[in-house]
Amino acid sequence: MGNEQAAREILDAACAQVGLDSSGASIVRLGENAIFRLPAKVIVRIARPGQLAAARREVAVARWLQTVDIPAVQVAEPDDQPVDVGGRAVTFWRELPPHANGKPVQVARALRRLHDAKPPSDLDLGTIAPFVRLSDRIDRATIAESRRAWMRDHLDELQRRWSDRPIGLPECVVHGDAWVGNVVATEGGDVVFLDLERTSIGPPEWDLVHTAIKHSSFAWIRLEDYRAFVDEYGYDVTLWEGFELFRDIREFRMTCMAVQVAAENPKAEDQATLRLECLQGARGPRPWAGWAALP
Known part of the structure; x- marks a missing residue:
């Protein structure tokens, strides 16, 4: 998803659906997925088309890992994820504290x-x-x-x-x-x-x-x-x-x-x-x- 304008339009639509403010969002990466950071310390991940089922499972996996105390990125609100914007799965995650690649x-x-x-x-x-x-x-x-x-x-x-x-x-x-x-x-x-x-x-x-x-x-x-x-x-x-x-x-x-x-x-x-x-x-x-x- 290399088109920033298209990605931002999806971001705005998804955030509007769940009541989040997308103004001031900064780009983390435009690659396999488009990833944005909201000022509210929420990371928004926009998948390529056709990935709704995969995104739904990813959210479920993150919640399961939390129950078994294995540290993993945590799902933010809303509870009902992913959000579907024109066939693109959009998920919301809690921003991690400062971190680096694992040794x-x-x-x-x-x-x-x-x-x-x-x-x-x-x-x-x-x-x-x-x-x-x-x-x-x-x-x-x-x-x-x-x-x-x-x-x-x-x-x-x-x-x-x-x-x-x-x-x-x-x-x-x-x-x-x-x-x-x-x-x-x-x-x-x-x-x-x-x-x-x-x-x-x-x-x-x-x-x-x-x-x-x-x-x-x-x-x-x-x-x-x-x-x-x-x-x-x-x-x-x-x-x-x-x-x-x-x-x-x-x-x-x-x-x-x-x-x-x-x-x-x-x-x-x-x-x-x-x-x-x-x-x-x-x-x-x-x-x-x-x-x-x-x-």
């Missing part, structure tokens, strides 16, 4: 606690969906047809490998997108989960691979930081026979996100191209240099 050892501690939690009996979390929306992102990409064809073939290959994936640790509640930007540490010491839309039942390795590839694929963290993560959680996903499959899917998801962003923002084109070339073998072996946050 690997903090992420491990938070994931251990989540993975050990008993799944809710009154909430259907569904199962992990590793390929959700990837085909649509490929279709929308503004890339050469030869690269689009390669991405489609690669997606097919990953789906075949997934259907025959090895058995790992017992399935549990997983966050689903546990990179450090979604597991943050407040100044008060709490480690808090954000972006709960992918929370579901699945293999815990799916959450663990996020931190593993930060070292093995991109060299974003040092080996000693990854070892601290492993020691804290109690398991090294890189030693599991399914690691390469989970790694490859995560890297492909990151690349699909980049081509989607590049279709809306030319500043992301170089990053999208770099990621594609890495996956296609044109940038040598891992760890790859140059993978960076999207604009």
